[in-house]
Amino acid sequence: MKSINKLAGVFAPLIFCLSFTLQGILREDYDPVKMYISALSIGKYGWIQIVNFILFGILLFIFSVSLLRDAKKSNTTMTGPILLIICSVCFFLSGPFEMDPIGTVSSNITIHGTIHGLLGGIAFLLMPIICFVFYYFxxxxxxxxxxxxxxxxxxxxxxxxxxxxxxxTKIESLNKVLSDFQGFLQRLVLMPYMLWVCLYAFKLYSRSIKSYDSNKIPENLKNY
Known part of the structure; x- marks a missing residue:
């Protein structure tokens, strides 16, 4: 069961990234270089990205909780797993709270669009922090x-x-120059984080499999 929980961390980023990449290629109304990933949640086929957010959040949550349980058993810090859990919840909620269309004037910004922006801001801010916390411990x-x-x-x-x-995105002069590359810039942040989660989960999965196989070997044969 522990191994399956670690596999959730392997497949979460793979499924998430593959899904939004394929959508970006197949949807004629979408430009992955210019538009945010969340913009895929808008329109006729928006439900696909909404489900993608929810599924990623669930799988990352399963992986994060397994890390939290491991930390409790080994009496080590729970900071990293807790931050991962928060990140997973942000991604999960980003599904139902979809973003407003790009270019929406401030007077027309919706509550769900505002919540989506806050959730995204928290998730992206946590990404490097999570890496540094795990590095330290x-x-x-x-x-x-x-x-x-x-x-x-x-x-x-x-x-x-x-x-x-x-x-x-925040400095007006740069925004004017790079407005057509915001989707690309967002992916520059997201993809390394997704790769790290996948590699870390796979590392832990491999270790749990080796530990399981070792426990199956009788004590009198382990030295041979």
């Missing part, structure tokens, strides 16, 4: 030494791309 796990270094790299990359994305 991986120092006591010798079998994650190499991946710990990669976690630091992912954290730095996500931080830099998040800064670029934030400046490009």
């Amino acid at each position: 991986m120092k006591n796990e010798s079998n994650l030494k190499k991946f710990r270094n990669w976690t630091l790299i992912f954290g730095i990359v996500i931080s830099l791309t998040l800064l670029l994305f934030t400046f490009a």
Whole structure:
């Protein structure tokens, strides 16, 4: 069961990214370079991305809770898993609380659009923080030494791309220049995070499988 929970963390980003990528290719009314991923929730086929958000949130939540249980059993910090749980809830709720169409004037912004923006802001802010938190607490796990270094790299990359994305959307002069690339810039932040989640979950899944196989071997044969 523990292995299955870890697999949820492997498949969550794979399904999520594959879904919005295929939608971006197939939908004629959508430009993945210019438009946010959440814009896929709008229109006739918007329900597909809404379901995609919800499914990703559920799978990431299952993975995060399994990490929380592992942390409780080993009496280690629960900070990382808790942040992942918060992130999963933000993605889950981003489904039903869909964004407003791009270019909506401030007077016409809806409550669900405002909530979607807040949820997205929290999720994106947590992405580099989660990497740095896990990097710090991986120092006591010798079998994650190499991946710990990669976690630091992912954290730095996500931080830099998040800064670029934030400046490009919040600073008016940059917004005018990069307005046609906001979808691309958003993906520059999101994709490294998704890759990190997938790799980390796969690392833990592989370790749990090895542990399970080792426990099946009789004690008198383990030294042979």
